Amino acid sequence: MTDGLAIPAVPAPDPRLRIARARPLPDPAAMLELGVREIDARLGGGLAHGALHEVAGAGPEAEHGTAATLFVAGLLGRVPGPVLWVMEHRDLFPPALAAVGLHPDRVVYAEAGRLAGVLQAMEDALRYRDAAGGRLAGVVGEVRGRLGLTASRRLQLAAESAGVIAFALRRTRRARNVRDPAAGAVEPNAAVTRWRVACLPCAPPLPGRPDWPGLGPPRWRLDLVRRRGGEPASWIVEVADAPHRLRLAADLADRSHPAERRPASRAVA
């Protein structure tokens, strides 16, 4: 390098400034509640609007992510406004989303074909403002394959600047070993919270018909794998019937919060 082309030294940014920017204080008004008191308390009010949240299936659900899909749809059903659902190819069945509270008139679907297209459509939708300044209520992207630091940070920044909630619904390619619990997304990314939703056998058995046990409400294990500025946690929840609501599974309630143990619910088990 010649003297004439010397690059001026860039002053290093103040690290405190970077940390302050990286961790915006949660605004209690801008929280999307899960509707379960224990979980919302742990999250500091709920899931932050204006942030990227990652939700993935676990184990055999990693490929289709059905429980994760219903979890996300149920959350978005709690806020008003239009939602964009971006996927690679269509295998979603809208009646199921409607059943958990996401009315079909609220959802616009986009098939983006490839991962890059999904991410671009998500970012476009997050940054979108209509003529009156209105924003979407939420953006869901079904992400198959890697969601690296750069891509997720772009989404996180877009969500943060717009104040729109974004969900990255992680799905794996067809799992070779469906029993592999690690099959799924493990690489680091910039999502503010990262969830794993796994199906569990429902309990207690209901007499659906005289000779065959019927189905109880679906039961999920919600793993909060990572949360910015918080600790991981795990809950077992049940999906109550209409109106679609989550509740801690009665016989296993309060696993994460022994202090709030309720004797009545213990008696049922």
Add this chain to the structure above:
Amino acid sequence: MVAAADHAASRAGLRAGMKLARAQAMLRGLEVREADPEADAAALARLAGWCLCFSPLTSPDAPDGLWIDATGCTHLHGGEPAFLGVIGGWLRAAGFAARLAMADTPGAAHAVARFGEAAETVVPEGGTRMAIAKLPVGCLRLPPEVGEKLHRLGFDRVAQLIEAPRAPLARRFGAVLGRLLDQALGHAFEPIMPMLPIGVLSRREAFVEPLLTGDAFAVAIDRLSVAVCAAMEQAGQGARRLDLLFERVDGATPAIRIGTARPSRDPVHLARLLRAEIERVDPGLGIEAMRLVVPLAETLSYAQSPAVLAGAAPPGADVAALVDRLRSRLGAARVYRAAAIESDVPERGVAYGPPMAPLTGRTWAPDLPRPARLLDPPQPVEALALLPDHPPRAFTWRQHRHRIRRADGPERIAGEWWKRAAETWAVRDYFQVEDEAGSRFWLFRRGDGVDPATGDQSWYIHGLF
């Protein structure tokens, strides 16, 4: 003189160029109409304007032809033969008798349309030479005296001309013969002069120096869309479709076309949609002018924003502009809304339609179990079950065996015999089952388990909860 004869008249032996007296002698009660070339030309221009719905570039080819530049348009109609079929169908429905041909060059298309065997011909890419070689020399749009002389010299087919040495021909007939031959074969370029229908809003911008870069196009697009939107505002209209024509130095006119889900005259939005398509344009040696045309516009009046009156923001954003952006990138068919329609068969109960269609407010019955992911078509599984109405004990799907612990069902769905005769007796018995791991599946058995007419008792997986 007979100027033109319709199908019935040609069958009776009448030909253009015949003396009228002779024609009347040949055919008693012949109905004669005075030829009106000006009205013909005007009608042809109107037809060319109407054909703009197929392609942004069309042009009348007097006296009896029509050019349609199909570059980049055919995939919208499902391929080249289908594209011709659509155009032919519309023309026939409108009462025109038309012969259509699609080829690499305008000259070849012109020749095959008039002299080819079939009424609709697609000359495959690179097959131009073969397609026109066997046609008579008259197909090359030669001046009549040249054609006459060639005929006297023994040139009947184009193949003879292609093989003959050029120099003697050029000395005898001038450069026109070689040029026409080259244009038909694709060795020389022939531009189609695009026509602009009268009454359609357009703005043109010519440049001092030919433009080559995408940045320069973007600036020009911004200026053009501002100008067009101002004109549309005066006319009280909004664009549903926009064509941007790039006039290239060599005479070609590449074009891009965008559509909007709702009429729009927002220059920022329209410019953004156009800019996203710039990459598809080949600037060649440079673009000397650009023209922005609004071939399809709808009335767009001012609407009072409800927010002003109610003092509160409406619950939802207006997603029209986002939909346009996604549609122009992904394709119109890939951005949609789902709507509930009346059907007992689960996969037919969802209609995927344009996102800006009026909302119905309807939804599906909330109490029926429906899976979040639907496998389309249902995949066969191997299952063990007691007949007639027990859920399976276990099933094997994708080489993995699921033992079933709990199940709900059956939900019996009968075929829609009023829609399809084959479904008169068809029955599906659906079960919602849960395996040992807690995963829930939606299985069905074809048939009611008793009567073989209702189905063959085979098991399928249709979805995952």
